[in-house]
Amino acid sequence: MAELILGIETSCDETAAAVVGDGHDVRSNIVSSQIDIHARYGGVVPEIASRAHVEMMMPVVAEAMVEAGVDKDDLAAIACTVGPGLIGSLLIGVSAAKSLALVWDKPFIAVNHLEAHLYASFLEEPDLELPVVVLLVSGGHTMLVLMEGHGNYRLLGQTLDDAAGEAYDKVARYLGLGYPGGPIIDKMAMDGDPEAVRFPRAMVKDGYDFSFSGLKTSVVNFVRKNPDVADVDIAASFQEAVVDVLLTKAKRAVHEYGAKGLCLAGGVAANSLLRERTLDLAMADGIEAFVPNRSMCTDNAAMVAAAGWWRMHSDGPAPLDQGASSSLRLPTYA
Amino acid sequence: MLILGIESATAQVGVALGSHEGVVASAHSSKDRRHAESITPMISFVCEQANVELTDISVVAVDIGPGLFTGLRVGIASAMAVAHGLGVPMIGVSSLDLGAFAASHSSRLIVPCYDARRGEVFSAHYRSVPGGVQRVSNPAVSTPDELAAELMALSEEILFLGNGAERYREHFEMISGIEFAGNGLWYPSARSLVELSHPKAMREEFVSPSEIEPLYIRLPDAEINWKVRDGRS
Numbered sequence: 001m002a003e004l005i006l007g008i009e010t011s012c013d014e015t016a017a018a019v020v021g022d023g024h025d026v027r028s029n030i031v032s033s034q035i036d037i038h039a040r041y042g043g044v045v046p047e048i049a050s051r052a053h054v055e056m057m058m059p060v061v062a063e064a065m066v067e068a069g070v071d072k073d074d075l076a077a078i079a080c081t082v083g084p085g086l087i088g089s090l091l092i093g094v095s096a097a098k099s100l101a102l103v104w105d106k107p108f109i110a111v112n113h114l115e116a117h118l119y120a121s122f123l124e125e126p127d128l129e130l131p132v133v134v135l136l137v138s139g140g141h142t143m144l145v146l147m148e149g150h151g152n153y154r155l156l157g158q159t160l161d162d163a164a165g166e167a168y169d170k171v172a173r174y175l176g177l178g179y180p181g182g183p184i185i186d187k188m189a190m191d192g193d194p195e196a197v198r199f200p201r202a203m204v205k206d207g208y209d210f211s212f213s214g215l216k217t218s219v220v221n222f223v224r225k226n227p228d229v230a231d232v233d234i235a236a237s238f239q240e241a242v243v244d245v246l247l248t249k250a251k252r253a254v255h256e257y258g259a260k261g262l263c264l265a266g267g268v269a270a271n272s273l274l275r276e277r278t279l280d281l282a283m284a285d286g287i288e289a290f291v292p293n294r295s296m297c298t299d300n301a302a303m304v305a306a307a308g309w310w311r312m313h314s315d316g317p318a319p320l321d322q323g324a325s326s327s328l329r330l331p332t333y334a
Numbered sequence: 335m336l337i338l339g340i341e342s343a344t345a346q347v348g349v350a351l352g353s354h355e356g357v358v359a360s361a362h363s364s365k366d367r368r369h370a371e372s373i374t375p376m377i378s379f380v381c382e383q384a385n386v387e388l389t390d391i392s393v394v395a396v397d398i399g400p401g402l403f404t405g406l407r408v409g410i411a412s413a414m415a416v417a418h419g420l421g422v423p424m425i426g427v428s429s430l431d432l433g434a435f436a437a438s439h440s441s442r443l444i445v446p447c448y449d450a451r452r453g454e455v456f457s458a459h460y461r462s463v464p465g466g467v468q469r470v471s472n473p474a475v476s477t478p479d480e481l482a483a484e485l486m487a488l489s490e491e492i493l494f495l496g497n498g499a500e501r502y503r504e505h506f507e508m509i510s511g512i513e514f515a516g517n518g519l520w521y522p523s524a525r526s527l528v529e530l531s532h533p534k535a536m537r538e539e540f541v542s543p544s545e546i547e548p549l550y551i552r553l554p555d556a557e558i559n560w561k562v563r564d565g566r567s
């Protein structure tokens with residue numbers, strides 16, 4: 001019989017719950033997004049996010065159970081994101097998850113949000129052959145991770161300043177396009193010329209770290225000097241530069257470490273150009289590419305339940321005095 | 335009728351268990367503000383002490399504030415999940431009601447006052463009535479000076495309590511007829527929550543876990559700023 005895990009995720013602005021069997025069989029995946037609530041402020045407002053989480057937490061859990069057609073007795077464990085993220089938001093999920101674990105007499109599994117993102121690919125490819133390189137890109141993170149085994153990660157590089165998603169938001173804000181920047185720029189770029197402006201590719205040749213703050217600055221400077229260039233061309237050229245840097249390094253990492261494939265993860269992995277170019281790599285360079293469904297890239301609880309299933313088998317349950325940590329790191333070795 | 339009470343609106347966090355016999359077990363801590371870490375273990379602890387099973391709980395009562403937002407929500411999220419998990423109803427009680435209830439022996443005007451941070455306090459006025467207290471003003475957030483001016487204007491005998499009363503003591507000391515309660519009343523308690531919820535439970539004044547709403551009183555800063563901006567533009 002499948003081991004069903006109830007996953008709970010409240011690290012940022014999505015209240016999410018999901019039921020997943022054996023780390024890959026998604027029975028339900030409910031996400032209540034707050035994007036519309038935060039849009040008017042041009043970014044996630046922590047206090048507003050926390051208020052929404054309290055309101056949505058139990059309805060989302062109830063819906064995940066109903067849609068999966070399961071009862072508490074069917075669950076093997078309850079897994080919840082304990083960090084990194086907004087502390088006030090994390091604590092709501094952790095508090096609710098621990099209480100459910102207590103009254104339903106289930107093990108409570110503490111999940112690292114970044115590790116959960118790495119598991120998005122396993123939801124669709126449970127037999128994914130390791131090692132793989134994972135390009136984890138979101139509003140808060142940009143990292144290249146070599147996944148050699150379950151729970152066994154090597155951080156190859158990460159951003160030294162802005163996360164890729166943050167660069168999208170900042171450029172969108174500067175151009176007056178609204179929030180969140182990722183999907184807006186992605187859509188505009190479809191009508192623009194990616195060759196219109198050659199924005200700099202910072203550190204593209206050296207190592208695996210990233211830097212996006214210079215790119216944002218050069219977009220701003222360029223637009224100031226060339227106010228007549230169309231926004232769609234700026235958007236397309238900016239996106240081209242971001243994707244170029246991300247994939248040049250990811251591809252090099254795959255070859256250097258002899259990885260079996262490249263996985264995309266994180267909210268920015270919903271970006272159409274990044275997805276398309278990743279699949280192109282597979283065609284041109286013979287690299288196996290795993291591009292999870294968009295809904296598994298952005299924050300969700302199915303990936304939490306998947307990572308939770310692996311953690312349950314490797315580490316076992318966490319104690320009920322478990323707290324949350326806003327700055328939790330991915331457990332890696334050098 | 336076994337009631338589990340969860341309270342975490344201020345620097346204190348507490349869990350209590352009670353029935354028609356009164357409070358049968360409780361745990362409180364006011365150190366280090368580790369509310370999220372403490373609540374679940376405290377629930378286990380009080381059940382063990384009272385020798386009851388979690389499934390014996392028939393109602394979950396929770397302090398809905400006002401209070402410090404993050405801690406308050408930790409208690410509410412925990413309580414909602416316990417009630418949802420057990421399939422039992424809830425009772426939501428204001429922190430200020432709890433403070434006043436603990437002082438219900440007094441014939442003075444009872445004014446609980448909790449620290450709201452950023453130079454503000456939460457407060458409301460109560461009168462003792464048979465079996466408890468009755469609120470006679472709306473819960474409010476204000477600066478200590480605003481509250482002091484308001485209390486001064488009442489020219490009444492006042493029993494003033496709570497960690498806000500203590501923290502801003504010098505703002506209120508000159509009010510004639512004011513009496514400061516002892517430190518046993520600095521925080522709303524889970525014991526008071528269970529005691530006050532018992533008659534409500536007998537009257538079946540229940541809400542479902544999805545109907546519990548925190549009493550914030552203060553808007554998020556971003557919304558306040560937005561309103562200011564709206565007003566100008």
Ligand SMILES: [Zn+2]
Pocket residue numbers: 113117138266267298299
């Ligand atoms: Zn994320």
